[in-house]
Amino acid sequence: MSKEHKDNENKGLLCNFTHEKAGMQGLDREKINKIIHDTSVNTEFFKREQEHIAIVEEKARSMKNRISESLSKGPDFIREINEEIYKIIQEIESERHLSETxxxxxxxMFYASVEIRDNPELADKPVAVGGNSMIATANYIARRYGIRSAMPGFIGKKLCEELVFVKPNFxxxxxxxxxxxxxxxxxxxxxxxxxxxxxxxxxxxxxxxxxxxxxxxxxxxxxxxxxxxxxxxxxxxxxxxxxxxxxxxxxxxxxxxxxxxxxxxDKEQIIEIMSKMNVRKIPGVGKVLEKTLNELGVVTCKDILQKKYELYIAFQAGSFKFLASAALGVGSCYHHETREEQKSISLSRTFASTNNIEEINKYIAEFSREISEQLDEKNAQIKTVSVSLKTYKFEPKSKSETLGRYIYKELDIYEIAIKLYNELAIKEKIRHVGVRVANIIYRRTGAIDDIIEKVSKDPTPKQSSIKCFSQQCPVCNKVFMYTEKRMEIHLKQCLEEQSQKFQPKVVKKQKNAPQPTITLDCFYKKK
Incomplete structure (x- = not known):
C-alpha cells in the first residue's frame, strides 16, 4: 500500500467513512475524505483519533513481528498450527445449519423516509435529519454527495450546498x-x-x-x-x-x-458469495478491526481463509474463530438467550465542559436512580460499580469497585459511584460522565422490609410497559440493550457528542484547581 493511499485511508478512518452505506458506492472517496479531514483537522477529536490510528498501526506492527517469528520456527510448527486450525474449521462446519430460515x-433511511412521506416536497431533494451540528440519517440523494449519519451538518453543507435539514421527531x-x-x-x-x-x-x-x-x-x-x-x-x-x-x-x-x-x-454458494465480501461488511467488524486486518493484508473474506496461519497467530482463538466463521458464512441459527441475561447496565451523558459539582452530581444521581429501577424491574442485583469520565481534552478516566455484597437500591449505587468519582480527583473540566454496573444476578431474594415497602407503595401489581430491545446506534454504531426512550436519549447525546468533537479547539488558560468533593449531602439536596 502506497503512503498516499494509506494517508487517504486514514482520513477515511478518522471520519468513519471507510464503511460504505447503501447508496454510497462508487463515490469519489478521496475528495470527500479530504473535505472532512480539512474541516476537522484543528479539533481535539482529530488529535485523539490520530493517536488511536497510531495505536492500531503499532498493534499491527507487533502482530506482523509475532507472525514472522512464529512462521520462521520451521515445518513442525506449521504442521502443529495447521492441525489446530483444522480442528477449529471442523468445529465451525459442525455449527453450519441449512435448514433454518x-x-x-x-x-x-428510516427517519428521512418518515419525513419525506409527511412532506412529499422533499422527495427530490437531498435531505438530512438533524441539523448543522450533526446528522442522524440522510436520504439516498444526499448520500450521493457523501453525506451520511454521524457527520456534522456543516460538513454536509460543504459537500452539498442544497442539503435540506429536518429536525428529528422521535x-x-x-x-x-x-x-x-x-x-x-x-x-x-x-x-x-x-x-x-x-x-x-x-x-x-x-x-x-x-x-x-x-x-x-x-x-x-x-x-x-x-x-x-x-x-x-x-x-x-x-x-x-x-x-x-x-x-x-x-x-x-x-x-x-x-x-x-x-x-x-447451499454451502458452496455461500462461501463463494462471502469470498468477495469486504471484511467491514461482516456484522461485528468495526473500523478499528477493519484497519487492523487491512494492515495485515486482509481486505476480503477470501483473504481471511488465505491468511489463516497469520491470523491464527495474530489473534486470540475466539477472535480467529469469529473471523473464520464469517468467511465461511456460518452464524447463529437460533434466537439469543432471553434478554434478561444482560451482563451489565450503563448510562452516560455528554455535555459542555464543566467543573460544576451540582451538574455532575445531578447526572450521577439520575443514573443511579435509573439503574436501580431497571434492576428492580428485573429482580436483579449487582456487585460491581464503575464510573467513567472524559476530560475536555477527550482523555478517558475510569474507576470501578467490586463489593463484598450484592446491591440494587438507588442510594447504595449512588454512594459507591460518588466515592469512585471523588477518588478519581479530576482537576480539569470534564465533558462526559457515565455509571456502569456489572456482575448481575437475577435471583434476588428480597428482605421482608423490601417486600412490605414495595406492597405499601403499590398494592396492585402492574405489568411493565417498558419495551426493551437490542439497538445499534446509527451514529456511533455501538450495540446495546435499551428501552425506546433511553435510545432516544442516547441518540441525542451521541449527536451532541459528535458535534462537540468537531468544534475547533479554543485555547484558554485554566487554573488546575481541584474540584470540590461530592458528598451524600448533595444527593439529598437534589431529592
Missing amino acids: WIHVDMD SKYREEGEKIREIFRDFDPDFESMGLDEGNLRVTEYLINNEMNHDEGRQELARIIRQRIKDKTQLPASAGIACNRSLAKIATDMGKPNGQYFIPF
Whole structure:
C-alpha cells in the first residue's frame, strides 16, 4: 500500500467513512475524505483519533513481528498450527445449519423516509435529519454527495450546498416503529428487535406451517412482510433471506434500497458469495478491526481463509474463530438467550465542559436512580460499580469497585459511584460522565422490609410497559440493550457528542484547581 493511499485511508478512518452505506458506492472517496479531514483537522477529536490510528498501526506492527517469528520456527510448527486450525474449521462446519430460515428487515433511511412521506416536497431533494451540528440519517440523494449519519451538518453543507435539514421527531419515529414491530410479531413472536426500524425474524416454523419451506416460499414471505409494512406505514423496507442471522443481515445490505436479496441455502454458494465480501461488511467488524486486518493484508473474506496461519497467530482463538466463521458464512441459527441475561447496565451523558459539582452530581444521581429501577424491574442485583469520565481534552478516566455484597437500591449505587468519582480527583473540566454496573444476578431474594415497602407503595401489581430491545446506534454504531426512550436519549447525546468533537479547539488558560468533593449531602439536596 502506497503512503498516499494509506494517508487517504486514514482520513477515511478518522471520519468513519471507510464503511460504505447503501447508496454510497462508487463515490469519489478521496475528495470527500479530504473535505472532512480539512474541516476537522484543528479539533481535539482529530488529535485523539490520530493517536488511536497510531495505536492500531503499532498493534499491527507487533502482530506482523509475532507472525514472522512464529512462521520462521520451521515445518513442525506449521504442521502443529495447521492441525489446530483444522480442528477449529471442523468445529465451525459442525455449527453450519441449512435448514433454518432467517429474514432480516431494515427500513430504508428510516427517519428521512418518515419525513419525506409527511412532506412529499422533499422527495427530490437531498435531505438530512438533524441539523448543522450533526446528522442522524440522510436520504439516498444526499448520500450521493457523501453525506451520511454521524457527520456534522456543516460538513454536509460543504459537500452539498442544497442539503435540506429536518429536525428529528422521535415520538413520530417510535410510533411508526411500533407499527413495524406489530407486523414482525405476526411472523415470529420471538423476533429480535434491533431498534425502531430493524428486526431479525426466524421464520422456519411459519414457513413449515404454511407449506412455504422452500426457496420460492422464503422469498415470497419476505415480499409479503415488506408489502405489509408498505401498506401500513407507506415506508420502504429492505430484506435479506438466509440460513442464519448474520448472513440475512448481510443480504439486506445487498438488497438495498427498497429491495431484497436471497442467499442460497447451499454451502458452496455461500462461501463463494462471502469470498468477495469486504471484511467491514461482516456484522461485528468495526473500523478499528477493519484497519487492523487491512494492515495485515486482509481486505476480503477470501483473504481471511488465505491468511489463516497469520491470523491464527495474530489473534486470540475466539477472535480467529469469529473471523473464520464469517468467511465461511456460518452464524447463529437460533434466537439469543432471553434478554434478561444482560451482563451489565450503563448510562452516560455528554455535555459542555464543566467543573460544576451540582451538574455532575445531578447526572450521577439520575443514573443511579435509573439503574436501580431497571434492576428492580428485573429482580436483579449487582456487585460491581464503575464510573467513567472524559476530560475536555477527550482523555478517558475510569474507576470501578467490586463489593463484598450484592446491591440494587438507588442510594447504595449512588454512594459507591460518588466515592469512585471523588477518588478519581479530576482537576480539569470534564465533558462526559457515565455509571456502569456489572456482575448481575437475577435471583434476588428480597428482605421482608423490601417486600412490605414495595406492597405499601403499590398494592396492585402492574405489568411493565417498558419495551426493551437490542439497538445499534446509527451514529456511533455501538450495540446495546435499551428501552425506546433511553435510545432516544442516547441518540441525542451521541449527536451532541459528535458535534462537540468537531468544534475547533479554543485555547484558554485554566487554573488546575481541584474540584470540590461530592458528598451524600448533595444527593439529598437534589431529592
